Amino acid sequence: MEHFRNPHNIGEMKDADSFGEVGNPVCGDLMKIYIKVKEENGKEIIEDISFQTFGCAAAIATSSMVTELAKGKTLDEALEITRADVAKNLDGLPPIKMHCSNLAADGLHDAIKKYREKKK
DSSP states (O other), rough: OOOHHHHHSSSSTTTEEEEEEEEETTTTTTTEEEEEEEEEETTTEEEEEEEEEEEEEEHHEEEHHHHHHHTSSSSSHTOOOOHHHHHHHHTTTOGGGHHHHHHHHHHHHHHHHHHHHOOO
């Protein structure tokens, strides 16, 4: 409930290096995950991350949690964040809301994919 009542890293990032956008047409949830990447010692690190979510309490909470899990990690480490990681760090989600954690992780992965494609 903490991440729903007081979401962390919320809002559009105007100077983002990339953003991922995912949605679920069945429930209507829509998420954007923004990332700012810095290079440090030859590694690409998520220096800043934020989100915008239109959806239920679980969608907001999972978006908030995925930003907390990814901030400060390398892109490769962030790609390893799974829906199970998101749910576990929120002390679980009801089975009917597990799709929300899928969206949050997928949005992060989409932002990283787009960032890497842009750098090629």
